[in-house]
Amino acid sequence: MAHRHRGRTPMQGGCSCGHVRYRVEGTPLIVHACHCTWCQRETGTVHALNALFEADHVVHTAAQPELVQTPSASGRGQIIARCPHCKVAVWSNYGQAGPAVRFLRVGTLDEPARCPPDIHIYTSTKLPWLVLPDGAKAVPEFYEVAEIWPAASRERVRAMRRRLKEQAAVPDTADPGS
Numbered sequence: 001m002a003h004r005h006r007g008r009t010p011m012q013g014g015c016s017c018g019h020v021r022y023r024v025e026g027t028p029l030i031v032h033a034c035h036c037t038w039c040q041r042e043t044g045t046v047h048a049l050n051a052l053f054e055a056d057h058v059v060h061t062a063a064q065p066e067l068v069q070t071p072s073a074s075g076r077g078q079i080i081a082r083c084p085h086c087k088v089a090v091w092s093n094y095g096q097a098g099p100a101v102r103f104l105r106v107g108t109l110d111e112p113a114r115c116p117p118d119i120h121i122y123t124s125t126k127l128p129w130l131v132l133p134d135g136a137k138a139v140p141e142f143y144e145v146a147e148i149w150p151a152a153s154r155e156r157v158r159a160m161r162r163r164l165k166e167q168a169a170v171p172d173t174a175d176p177g178s
């Protein structure tokens, strides 16, 4: 799990044109290789590779991405953060995890090898010629978070949700109407 992620320096990444750059603090909550047909279509390839982080651990260091509402398998939709110029996707929010968790697209990291998958999900639609490594953790659909995530990762998300709630409770002083 998280202990497999190497390196202490913050990871960095960004889009193809360099307009959107980010720094990401700490280690992933978990890394998903998602073989669902939605991820296959969105990435144009065999699976998505998403490293999940607390939202405020993904810090944009150049331009802000544009947030694009996109349909998702759950029907609740997802928000994909894309470079406003080159349109490369850097992270997503999904309905289930909500705004507290950003699903960072590992391929946009400068050093993507630092986030190998912890688990392969939706392997029921894995392309048949793709052979997973021996011993790779894999589930045909999704999983119970409580069974798979380290306790520390679950606590990190709870803390992030608390931070979002606190931020929402602070009135926006820039708004003269408030």
Ligand SMILES: [Zn+2]
Pocket (backbone or CB within 6 Å): 015, 016, 017, 018, 019, 020, 083, 084, 085, 086, 087, 088
């Ligand atoms: Zn770009």
